Amino acid sequence: MQGIRKEQPVILGISGSERAGGNTDLALEHAGELVRARGAVFRTVHLRDYRISPCSPCGDCNNRTIPCALPDDMPAIVEEMKKADGIIYAVPVHGFGLAHLMQIFIERAGVGYLRFERPLANKVGGIIVTCRRYSDAAVHHQLVDNLLLNRMILAGSGFPAMLRNTSREPGLNDSEGLDALARMTHRMIDMALLLRKAQAATGGPVLPLHDRNERMTQVRSAS
Known part of the structure; x- marks a missing residue:
């Protein structure tokens, strides 16, 4: 983070694609170009470049009060997420559902790390889904639920940023999807700037939280 001016929002793009240079990577790179053109950091x-273990059969996720102990690269990724003003999840549709890398990631990130303090709360969230033809809306809905679970602020774009490509070659051929991606990206930056301005004026969080872990609240209520 060294060398970044305080007024520069930082947007983190997380790609859940196994294919380097594929449609998802191209779409995320395009979003990065739009972010940088606004003077923000991407x-x-x-x-695919990180070691992320699937959830193990330990079965204590509902009871533990400390982060997951599985040794992998998840802590480093979570730290990058904490530093960002906004996060874009970019993922392809595989087998009519969420690509397995992203599925494993959101499971491990949420249950293993994020649910204790909800560090993504009030960060701006965006979603890019790439596919050949089918199930892009279902995958988009799943990621929307994940962003809302983490108390993030979802940047709407009119139509969701879902890009289709029926060609064998990777490419950004969906003009309507690209328009939606651009609107989403610009709205994310606008919201991040607004939140920074408000926090600078008040000296505190714009949307303070009264609870950080709904599971612990339920445990306290039950006792």
Whole structure:
């Protein structure tokens, strides 16, 4: 983060594609170009470059009060997420559902790390889904639920940023999808700037939280 001016929002793009240079990477790179053109900072995490363990059969996720102990690269990714003003999840549709890299990631990130303090709360969230033809809306809905679970602020774009490509060659051929991606990206930056301005004026969080872990609240209520 060294060298970044305080007024520069940082947007983190997280790619859940196994294919380097595929449709998802191209779409995320395009979003990065739009972010940088606005004078903001764009960073990318390709999940395929990290070691992320699937959830283990330990079965204590509902009871533990500390982060997951599985040894992998998840803590480093979570730290990058905490530093960002906004996060874009970019993922392809595989087998009519969420590509497995992103599925494993959101499971491990949420249950293993994020649910304790909800560090993504009030960060701006965006979603890019790439596909050949089918199930893009279902995958988009799943990621919307994940962003809302983490108390993030979802940047609407009119139509969701879902890009289709029926060609064998990777490419950004969906003009309507690209328009939606651009609107989403610009709205994310606008919201990040607004939140920074408000926090600078008040000296505190714009949307303070009264609870950080709904599971612990339920445990306290039950006791």
